[in-house]
Amino acid sequence: MSNSKSKRFRFAPSPTGYLHIGGARTCLFSWLYAQKIGAEFILRIEDTDLERSKKEYLDEILESIKWLGMDWDEIFYQSKRFDIYHSYAEKLISEGKACKKEGAVFFKYDFERVEINDLVRGKIVFTELPKDEEVIIKSDGSPTYNFSCVIDDALMGISCVIRGEDHISNTPKQILMYEALKLSIPEFAHVPLILSASGGRMSKRYGATSLREYKQMGYFSEAITNYLLLLGWSPGNNREIISLGEAQDIFDIKNVNKTGAVFSLDKLNWINGEYIRSKSINELTRIIKAYLEQRSCLPQDVDMSYLEKICRLFQERISKLSDLVDWTRFCFYDDFKYGEGTEKILSNDLSKEISFLSERLREIDNFDKEQIENKFRKAAGDLDLKLRVLVHPTRVALTGRKDGPGLFETMELLGKEKVLKRLNRLIQHWLSQA
């Protein structure tokens, strides 16, 4: 009986593309289970396809794994292990279990029946395979996936292979190889696939698939891992929000579902919004600053206290940081246009009324939201207008939008000078229309 320290789990990405949602979840489940039982977790880079493997992808994959909050004890590269694969191929040849043909090495097998005891699915029985041979070394000398995978999982002492269910049909061939090589067979756990809204595999057609895209859109890694956790697994007790740390204690690969899960951006947005709302103003302000700076959405001289006010205004209105790009433009720049849906609001000319309001606002010394609200309400009363008749065009004047944070807070944020200027701009707009 082996103790858990001798147990090992792995994630084996191929650097032929960016880390995608599905891979990230497989990695997460494998890593989490390793943490849960105190086992080692290793990364194995399956870069045997020298043509398609790129350094750029490798870097991004490792970066994404770290970004999500995971780590690894060891990392291996299959491209550095060709000698090992060759020696095992030679062994099979010498035993008559494989032969050279057309420059490649073929593994030959008699197949009757293979049974696997999958940790998430239970017993799976194969009684038929389409072929009786399998290429193990390609004619260019590189090993095929099924061969290098078997040798490495055995040599690296992987106790349970956790991978996507698209690998179920590879498993019988692999088991035949373990047996021919007299290597011990690990356990298997095939996790369900993540599907697109149309029910098929995730693809670019149905939105972002790579982790880096989600990062760029301003999703938090905690929100992504939280969401991924909910796809195929449940923490129980009707919980939706759970940290990686908590999940580490209660996750069990045996409790993973068998059913494919459709990826829902709506739910991810909700979870990300929950995380945004749970941040302190301080932290969120720093995050927002970095995000907008990186996208050149901030002027040079912006100060933290101004950003902090903005942060308070938008914290509960956004579900991801990229929402801020359009929302906050008016906070930093004067050259915005009156946007979509504002035509109706601006359709009747209120230049007289807004001028009146503007003069009243000018009288305020302490331009804070209480004073502003008082004056504003008073002005509306004097004009015998409902508050909203003035509110909506004023918001458009100040922000260019029909929706947004509370008007009086927005006015306080911008300050008297900008408010009066922008109100005047609207008045001019009406006059020029007439």
Add this chain to the structure above:
RNA sequence: GACCCCAUCGUCUAGCCUGGCUUAGGACAUCGCCCUUUCACGGCGACGGCGCCGGUUCAAAUCCGGCUGGGGUCGCCA
């Protein structure tokens, strides 16, 4: 087509293993109401599901079989 996997609200799921405690629970989305200057947030509520047919049983979402439906794999890609 062959092989394999899967099947609870539109979506993610709890319950299923160890049948009765279930008028099937929660979340997202949607809709309505409240809050309110808009949009959000928050609160309350509504809508909505055990794919079908048989069997086992006093009793089935839960066990068994078939059907149907969906998905995956069939590369000298991984």
